[in-house]
Amino acid sequence: MAEASEVRPQAAPSAAALELGSLRAKKPRSLWSDAWRQFRKHRLAVASVFVLIFLTLATLLGPFVWTKDMALIDFSQSTQGVSLSHPMGTDDLGRDIFARILWGGRISLAVGVAAMAVAILLGTMLGALAGFFGGFTDSLLMRLTDMFISLPSLPLLLLTIYLFRDTLRDKIGPNLGPFLLIVGLIGVTNWMPVARLVRASFLSVKEKEFIEAANCIGATRSSIMFKHIMPNVLGPVIVAATLAVGSAIITESTLSFLGLGFPPDVPTWGQLLNTSVNFMEIAPHMVIFPALMIFLAVLAINYVGDGLRDALDPRKTTG
Amino acid sequence: MGRYIIRRILTAIPTLVLISMVIFSILALAPGDPLSDLALNPSVPPEVRQRIRENMGLDDPIPVQYGRWAQSLFTGEFGYSYRTRAPVIDLIKQRLPTTLYISGLAFLVSLLIAIPIGVLSAVKQYSVFDNIATTLAFIGFSLPTFATGLLFILLFTIKLDWLPSIYRSTVDGDGLGGLWERIRQAIMPVTVLALFQAATLMRYVRASMLENVHQDYVRTARSKGLTERAVISRHALRNALIPVVTIVALSLPGVITGAVVTEQIFRVPGMGDLLISSIRNNDTPVVMTITFLFAVLVVIFNLVADVIYGVLDPRIKYS
Numbered sequence: 199m200a201e202a203s204e205v206r207p208q209a210a211p212s213a214a215a216l217e218l219g220s221l222r223a224k225k226p227r228s229l230w231s232d233a234w235r236q237f238r239k240h241r242l243a244v245a246s247v248f249v250l251i252f253l254t255l256a257t258l259l260g261p262f263v264w265t266k267d268m269a270l271i272d273f274s275q276s277t278q279g280v281s282l283s284h285p286m287g288t289d290d291l292g293r294d295i296f297a298r299i300l301w302g303g304r305i306s307l308a309v310g311v312a313a314m315a316v317a318i319l320l321g322t323m324l325g326a327l328a329g330f331f332g333g334f335t336d337s338l339l340m341r342l343t344d345m346f347i348s349l350p351s352l353p354l355l356l357l358t359i360y361l362f363r364d365t366l367r368d369k370i371g372p373n374l375g376p377f378l379l380i381v382g383l384i385g386v387t388n389w390m391p392v393a394r395l396v397r398a399s400f401l402s403v404k405e406k407e408f409i410e411a412a413n414c415i416g417a418t419r420s421s422i423m424f425k426h427i428m429p430n431v432l433g434p435v436i437v438a439a440t441l442a443v444g445s446a447i448i449t450e451s452t453l454s455f456l457g458l459g460f461p462p463d464v465p466t467w468g469q470l471l472n473t474s475v476n477f478m479e480i481a482p483h484m485v486i487f488p489a490l491m492i493f494l495a496v497l498a499i500n501y502v503g504d505g506l507r508d509a510l511d512p513r514k515t516t517g
Numbered sequence: 518m519g520r521y522i523i524r525r526i527l528t529a530i531p532t533l534v535l536i537s538m539v540i541f542s543i544l545a546l547a548p549g550d551p552l553s554d555l556a557l558n559p560s561v562p563p564e565v566r567q568r569i570r571e572n573m574g575l576d577d578p579i580p581v582q583y584g585r586w587a588q589s590l591f592t593g594e595f596g597y598s599y600r601t602r603a604p605v606i607d608l609i610k611q612r613l614p615t616t617l618y619i620s621g622l623a624f625l626v627s628l629l630i631a632i633p634i635g636v637l638s639a640v641k642q643y644s645v646f647d648n649i650a651t652t653l654a655f656i657g658f659s660l661p662t663f664a665t666g667l668l669f670i671l672l673f674t675i676k677l678d679w680l681p682s683i684y685r686s687t688v689d690g691d692g693l694g695g696l697w698e699r700i701r702q703a704i705m706p707v708t709v710l711a712l713f714q715a716a717t718l719m720r721y722v723r724a725s726m727l728e729n730v731h732q733d734y735v736r737t738a739r740s741k742g743l744t745e746r747a748v749i750s751r752h753a754l755r756n757a758l759i760p761v762v763t764i765v766a767l768s769l770p771g772v773i774t775g776a777v778v779t780e781q782i783f784r785v786p787g788m789g790d791l792l793i794s795s796i797r798n799n800d801t802p803v804v805m806t807i808t809f810l811f812a813v814l815v816v817i818f819n820l821v822a823d824v825i826y827g828v829l830d831p832r833i834k835y836s
Contacts, residue, residue, distance in 0.1 A: 345535050348819060350811030352774045353792055354543070357804060360796045361547035448661045452778060455663045456793060471667060475782075482671050489664040497659040504655075 236509040243505020246498035253495055257303035268297035268465065277481040287483040289473065295484065299491055302465035306447055307495065309381055309466070313446035316385025318439045321392025326431075328393070329400025330423050340397070343390050351387040355449070358383055359458050367461070376460050380453065384446050392438050399431040433510035440503035444496045451492050467492045522824055529816050536812045537587060540805060545579045590809070596802040600795070605806045608791060616787035619703065620776045623710035624769065630715040635722025636757075639730060640749055650719065657716025662775060666709045666782035673705065680705050684785040706783045714772055721764050725757040759829045766822035770815040 238244060261268075275292035278284060286295040328339040359379060366375035403409065404427060412426050451468025453459035460466050462473070467488045474484035570576055574585065589596065595605040638650045674682040684702045729735060730753050738752045739745075777789030784790070788807060795803040 345532050345539075348532055348536060348812060348815045349539065350770065350774055350808060350815055352777055353808045353811050354540070356777075356793070356796055357540075357808060358543055361543065444659070452661060452663060456778065456781060458796070468663075471663065475667065478667070478671060479675050482675065485667045485671055489668060492664055493656075493660050496661070497656060500655060500659050 233506075233509040237505050240501075240505035240508055242501045243508075246501035246505070249494065249498040250502065253303065253491075253498070254307060257300055257307060260300035260303075261297065264297055264300060266294040266297045268293060268301045269463070270294070277477060277484070279481075279483055286487045287481065289470075289484055290477050290481070295470070295487055298465040298470060299467070299487060302467050302470060302488075303491060303495075305377070305460065305464060305466045306450060306468070306492070309377065309384070309450045310443040310447035310495075310499075312377075312381040313384035313388070313450070314439055314442040316381060317388040317442050317446075318392055318435065319389075320385060321389035321438075322396050322431075322435060324389065325393035325396025326400055326423060326428070329397035330404065330419075330427070332401075336397070339393070343393050346387070347390050349387065352452070355383055355387065355453060356456065356458050359453060363458075372461065373464065376464070380450055380459060384449050388442060388445065388449075392435065392442075395434050395438060396431055399434065400427055403427045403430045437503055437507045437510060440499060440506055444499035444503070447492065447496055447499070521827065525820055525823055529820055533813065533816055534587075536816070537590065537809060538583065540808050540812070541583045541586060542579075544801060544805060545582065586805070595806045598795075598800055598803050600798045600800045600803075605802050608803060609788065609806065609810070612786060612788045612791045615785060616773065616776050616780070616789065619706050619779070619785060619787060620710060620772045622703065623707045623714065623776075624772050626707060626711035627714035627718055627772075628765070630711065631718035632722055632758075632761075634715075635719040636726055636749065636754060638719070639723045639726030639757075642727065651723070654716040654719045657712055658720075660713075662709050662713050662778050663782055665712065666705070666779060669705050669709060670782070682783060684783045702783075706779045706785055709782070710772060710775060710779050713775070714768065717768070718761070718764065722757070722761055725760050726753065729753045729757045759826065762829060763822045763826050766818050766825060769818050770811065773814060774811055 270293060272288075272292035275284075275288050276290055278288045278292075280287050284294050284296065286299060289295055289298070324339050324343070328336040328343075359376075362379060363376055366379050369375065370378060409422060409426055412422050417426065450459060450466065451471070454466050454468030455472045457472055460469055462469065470488035471485065471492075474481070474488065477484055574582060577585075593606075595609075597604055598608055601608070634650050638647045641647050670682045673680045681702050682705070684706060730749075732753075735748060735753050738748045743752075774789070776785075776787060777792060779785065780787045780789040781793060788810075791803065792807045794800075795807070
């Protein structure tokens with residue numbers, strides 16, 4: 199939010215604007231500052247932002263601070279409970295779970311953000327094209343959207359990952375291959391709601407007078423699309439993007455949990471749960487900590503989305 | 518209305534054809550070979566393998582293979598499992614009742630939880646009850662089913678030893694004892710699925726109810742002296758449920774595919790379990806049939822949702 203308000207271009211002050219400015223003692227209130235004001239009222243959302251910042255920093259910098267080797271196998275230490283030297287215990291091979299959670303979190307969070315980016319990019323593009331051009335383009339793209347909605351996503355994800363995982367691993371690399379595959383697939387199966395949302399907003403906004411005005415002064419099609427209509431659609435898209443990160447994290451961990459996500463040596467949170475199943479009785483901490491991390495991350499993301507929805511809804515009065 | 522339904526069914530057909538093409542091309546592009554096991558078997562000479570390939574039509578061009586597959590699908594012929602040699606339809610008939618039983622029951626339970634809580638929550642907006650209910654719903658859909666499932670097993674099977682964690686299709690004992698055993702083993706899979714579903718549904722019920730309780734017609738009903746109970750249940754709720762019915766119909770296929778995860782956790786021998794094991798076994802005919810069946814379910818329920826919406830809401834006019 200903060201960056202957005204900084205990069206917002208300031209119009210060159212004309213004489214009239216300067217005059218107005220001198221009349222107005224207070225700083226002008228932009229959409230973003232209003233949104234921020236509203237967002238701050240949602241206490242859980244603000245707390246969630248801090249949780250997310252903490253999680254991101256912990257997974258990014260954590261491995262440098264907590265220097266235990268996440269892949270070090272030590273059978274004498276296997277399935278140990280919580281202790282000072284192992285804050286989250288050890289797994290069946292005696293590896294430190296805390297170190298694995300920190301490492302795996304990087305991947306889980308990265309998958310969430312990257313898959314969101316794919317879905318939002320696809321959805322915004324297709325929705326904008328359909329809404330802006332209308333007619334044949336619109337009905338073709340919407341038919342495509344309907345078809346994608348009818349695809350049974352979980353079975354198809356499982357099937358595609360199973361079939362293509364090994365090939366991609368050989369071609370692109372043991373970590374990057376599955377990552378690209380999973381991110382791409384989650385993105386490709388999740389863009390539809392965004393496309394519908396963007397199309398609907400485009401359809402309603404493009405009939406407004408200010409678009410007519412822009413047309414009259416000879417604005418090009420692309421500048422009308424991106425400069426005039428897009429900013430009006432941004433609010434709902436940002437909310438959808440936030441929630442998409444959460445659902446992508448859930449999908450990735452579901453796939454890894456079913457054993458069809460990342461390979462077993464990549465400790466994403468879902469993968470950690472997958473290995474924990476066989477040791478539940480002797481090592482319940484192997485289940486509890488990864489589950490807690492997934493829950494914490496997704497809950498925080500959803501609360502931020504909720505806060506943003508309230509903040510960016512122009513129908514809400516801002517005080 | 519009749520014409521609308523017919524047109525709606527006609528538009529569903531190309532969608533199904535497209536979906537079948539997508540599923541078929543994913544498999545056709547995939548590197549796996551159904552006869553890879555035979556290739557490793559030294560007692561099968563290469564010429565025999567070649568003859569099997571020709572018999573199965575594996576070397577025909579892909580469009581020809583697709584045509585053959587689509588034709589047999591249309592005539593209700595689903596082929597034979599590569600692994601067990603049994604007709605695919607028999608395998609599915611074996612597994613389908615369990616899945617329908619678990620997910621149907623879960624769906625019912627979720628409705629029984631979501632509707633009353635959603636209504637109460639909306640009627641008493643911002644009350645303590647509403648705050649607790651919305652927070653729980655938020656937590657509910659931030660916790661993926663596999664995480665809840667594992668935590669349930671930890672608590673109710675390992676800690677308390679109340680419920681079995683494994684679902685068996687053959688339960689020993691007849692009469693009341695057997696029945697109780699059958700209920701007991703279904704409790705956890707059903708609850709896990711139902712809670713997740715209820716969390717999502719409850720938010721829709723609440724939102725839809727909130728839109729209605731402040732409408733003029735509700736005020737009219739109150740001012741003509743109806744009891745609060747009649748106002749809520751006979752006037753507001755009936756209108757509020759219209760969009761909810763659509764959501765319910767749309768989410769039903771999701772509950773069934775969602776069973777893939779719960780079936781893995783509790784080892785329920787249903788469709789999801791069959792899908793996962795067939796994917797692992799490279800059992801193409803079974804995988805394709807199940808994925809296509811899931812797609813058919815989604816398309817059918819989309820159609821049902823549209824039609825129900827038209828029937829329930831007389832304001833919707835079809836031209």
